[in-house]
Amino acid sequence: MTQTTLEIWTDGACKGNPGPGGWGAYMVFGRHTRELYSGENPTTNNRMELQAVISALGKVNRPVPIIIHTDSSYVKNGITTWIHNWRRNHWKTSDKKPVKNADLWQTLDELTQQFEIEWRWVKGHAGDPGNEKADALANLGCEVALGKRPAQD
Secondary structure: OOOOOEEEEEEEEEOOOOEEEEEEEEEEEOOEEEEEEEEEEEEOHHHHHHHHHHHHHHOOOOOOOEEEEEOOHHHHHHHHHHHHHHHHOOOEOOOOOEOOOHHHHHHHHHHHOOOOEEEEEOOOOOOOHHHHHHHHHHHHHHHHHOOOOOOEO
């Protein structure tokens, strides 16, 4: 029996930084797809990048191998490298300042403990179909933040 991998593409967007922002996640498991998006106002691009991953992982209801594609170096480096020191330093940076977005990082840290995840950075706006889809969903999320459409999450 072959095990299927869940692939997730995530993206965040912000109209002004801070400003109205949105996040999007495109999930593919075998032949099944799912699209998620929502937004907040005010917020930042980095918060939306994190929220996209958190929201997608929150929809996974059983342990399966996961590949997360993100065009955010902030997310990829944060979760694979920086988080170890942040956790050890009680959510402070190396110069003893509070980690920005610590609330979201702590949520993401808890969620990732439940899964086997491979993190892949992809260049944004470079033709990767999953990334382009996540970007379009994040922009729909901006419309949610502006009250122009309901969330899909």
